[in-house]
Amino acid sequence: MITHVGVVGAGTMGVGVSQAFAARGFRTTLVDTSDETLDRARAAIVRDRRFAGMLGSASPCAPQEVMERLSFTTKLEGLADAGFVVENVTENMEIKRDLYRALEDVLPGECVIGANTSAIPITRLGSFTRRADRVIGTHFMNPAHLKPLVEVIRALHTSERTLRTTLELLRAIGKDSAVVEDSPGFVTNRVLMLTLNEAICLLDEGVAAAEEIDRLFVRCFGHAMGPLATADLIGLDTVLYSLEVLLREFNDPKYRPSTLLRRYVDGGLLGRKSGRGFFTYDT
Template structure:
């Protein structure tokens, strides 16, 4: 399978990062979102990231121009008719993803691979919305995409071996490290990370220690680059809650029960960095 042209659906932080690394690797990229202003904002993030690379002499202005020339804006899913691979990075909601994949199944060429950047939702269920489940796969990039090396590649129940191999090979061309994972709630990364964050929130909720103390213990004692509560703010508390709910529902095990304090903060609109307040305040 020869992948030359890629469509990325969702021009937010993850989608723009995925589009950037694909364009830097030499692929033609369509960055798609619902409104032109969303796509422009995503392209603006990419330009800002690349400009920083030029300032640090990691890239020349000409190289930046070449990368940007491989990026095009899209607001129509019908543009998928000309691509070899679609990477969906829309909101983490099964109903929305299933609807997008059902439409892509009708619009994308017969040979096209349909991938999802979901962080926790079952690939098998997303694939069931299409008539080509063997061509549906998970590509879970880490945030921030241009910096983080890992991509979890998730096989659905029906994913074909040649499709898996094509995506593994393509991932390597992005200078990323592909890791094969089977289709279970939360995959590997979030099945391990999110319960740790949730337990840190319980530790705060039960008054075991202050938020600063909890973060210091994990940074200095476990050599984590940032504490779990700071990391939760960075990820977004609404995202943390959604993933914990997905784990809780998927496994039916109370060890994945979201901490009441996490629910309380999300209901209050304290979502972390993006809202200006989570466990910490951000001005």
Template sequence: MNIQTVGVVGAGVMGIGVAQNLAQTGHQVILVDISDKILEQAKQEISKNIRFQGFFNKSEKTENPKEVLQRIKFTTNYQFLESAEFVIENTTEKWNIKNQVYSQLDTICPKESVFAANTSAIPITRIASVTQRAPKVIGMHFMNPVPMKSMVETIRGYHTSEETIETAKKMLAQMGKECILVNDSPGFVSNRVLMLTINEAIFLLQDQVASASDVDRIFKTCFGHKMGPLETADLIGLDTILFSIEVLYESFNDSKYRPCPLLKKMVDAGLYGRKSGQGFYAYT
């Protein structure tokens, strides 16, 4: 089965990356968000990202941004998803929002459509429980920036069928990606480890053990990481980090997932990282 029309719900950082990747691999994309302003910003961001790709990959032929954007329908109307063969959801890591989104998707999308949750920490089985198609719900945890990352952490929910897993693998292959399949658990593999690392790095900063740049330098120079934990937090978004660690704290009832007070303070101050222009580092 060659999937042609894909719905993408949420035009934040991850949704933009997923929509761009899909359009660049020849798919017709329906990108849905709650306001025209957000969608216009998404359109501009995708155009800018494609130009940057062309600048950094001069040896590869890159499409004209206008041609890519022609494959994306930007809309606030969920009803357009009635033609989607596959839907990738990328909304905020808040259960009340995801609950409403999936209930809506379930009534609009064809019964054959697969729902893929691009979530950082919320269990796939919980998401599937608010639909009438639990066997067709799977987790697809894309990494940022989506078009440049070739591997996707894919999560099997309690009811996810083998047919859905195979469909998801084919969908990812069409996007030029592979997957590692893991079982469902809050945070899965990547974020159950990564969120703890980032949260502890923020505690180090709060306790004045080291500066942000020195914390990151240790991880890059001693362990060979491309980015340090605080740089990674800025890239992901500190609000998303906080939502994710709160999900882990609530899910496991374990104090090791207690969000660092400094993280909460920075989110309250609107210091989200790259997307706000200021996090642990300043971005211009």
């Protein structure tokens, strides 16, 4: 029975994933490389839980209980007794490879690694370990603690036991699952990244303003937010990395990132997390 869950990477996704587990009674350890990043994550989780309390969230425990179940560390050794680890680090193959090899020396033998990647094939991530049968894709949507469904990716070597363990764990935190086979970008991001990129191209070409592009998708198609606001929420750097992975994996020019997207990322305009992307946000 899994009682301790690790979350590696304390960015936007790590903040959401860690509180999703802690709010459902799991002892949860959030790991990142710097205390500064962990301090920001802690503050973000406190803010989220207070906000949820104000809205009368259906979370089965009080905000203080959530924080008591969470621990924050820069040491992977904090995961030495974890039964499941969700990996959320940046979409960089070299960084992920080094992390998976380091986790190999720390995690218990039966521990499952859930890769929360945007586009990198899960089979390739599994090849960085000696436990490819215990590596599976767990693609949480942002914000991870609120979105009800997780895209679960079965890699080439993922065992039925690993799949069953993952689905049971997600059910335990109130998440539904959609199981798909391994392919770059999976289902969601293979479609979504094309949409976001094309919307950015339209903006760059002057076909319409950002507000009008998004309003068309919200008002005409019933989307909760438009593609440019969605890109800002995901993080423009993550969108760029994802498109680069898709372009490299499929060798298809339809995935070529917009010049405007590259310019925004080069200029540090990353969306909500930087305070400005296609729209401006309070930080």
